[in-house]
Amino acid sequence: MKKTKFKGFLYLGIATLILFYASVLYRGGGFSGLFTLTLFGAMAGAGILYTAGYRLLGAAPAWAAMAIGLVVCLVGCKESGTALLLWALTCGTPLAVSLVWSRREKIRPLSIAALPLAGGIWLSGALLYSKLHFGSWALNASVAQIADKYLAAVEQMEQIYRRIYPEGFPEQLTKMLEMMRGMDRVIGFFCIVFIAYALFGTFFLSVWAADRMAEKRILGGWYSLIPSRGISWIFMLGYFFAMFLAEPRYTNIMATFHLFGFFYVFTALYALLQFLRRKNCGRFLRRLIIGGLFALAYCSAGNSLVSVYSLLMMAGLVIATMPRVIIVKKTP
DSSP, rough: OOOHHHHHHHHHHHHHHHHHHHHHHHHHHSSOOHHHHHHHHHHHHHHHHHHHHHHHHOOOHHHHHHHHHHHHHHHHHSSSHHHHHHHHHHHHHHHHHHHTTTTSSSSSHHHHHHHHHHHHHHHHHHHHHHHHSSSSSSTTTHHHHHHHHHHHHHHHHHHHHHHHHHHOOOOHHHHHHHHHHHHHHHHHHHHHHHHHHHHHHHHHHHHHHHHHHHSSSSOOOOOGGGGOOOHHHHHHHHHHHTTTTOOTHHHHHHHHHHHHHHHHHHHHHHHHHHHHTTTTTTTTEEEHHHHHHHHHHHHHHTOOOOSSHHHHHHHHHHHHHHSSOOOOOOOO
């Protein structure tokens, strides 16, 4: 067996083992904090490995491995709703990519074709989870479940404070606890939103990593992902208009704008990366700076008008709407 084929089968096997571990973890402890962290890790890890296996072996072996992964999830979880959700969130990207990459090799046409398809798979898994768990196709049931877990955590916090203040809570602490209880639905909504943001990022991470793990890189320059001037002006006008909408429409629309705003975060970070390259900054330091800024942008998306995310997004908008953008066309 050639080394390339061995690596491909190894990647597919490890990805399936990741799904097995996550599903058994769910069966042992339910939708716990540890399972949630494992799910985030599986979205990136299994997604990268399945996509890399596809690049090295072709579509048929990757599809067979993902089909085995689905069986593993169903057997391991022993609960079809969570099994389908786990499989959809981890295999949505490699499945969508494997359907179109052979015809759309470059990053921009690949993203245009595969990203909506992957989004459909993720959404289908989430809707099936809601239907099988709560009897409703609406994602509000999942939001309510997260809100209940959040309220339970607040209740535990309150029990700890009762031991610290047996004579009664200070007024400031009482107000803080009341405010936290009133944020349960907001917290549930933003948890769903941040999962969507993470899936959006893992799509590009999986494609980038798989392209580098394969013997031949075919994606080309990622500068092509920078939105055009016309689209950027429309986005900017829509973003500022949405800021004046009333609740609850404001929250839903702004969450969508923040999702696509990551393209402008990428624009700013890509320009910064090229600047650091021109200044002969070391590779490790470049990755540390860009990776750190992206992590901060992800954690601060939608939190306030002045945050790492908003500053990078605005910088990216300025770059994308300038008459001439001077960016070195070099693949990161």
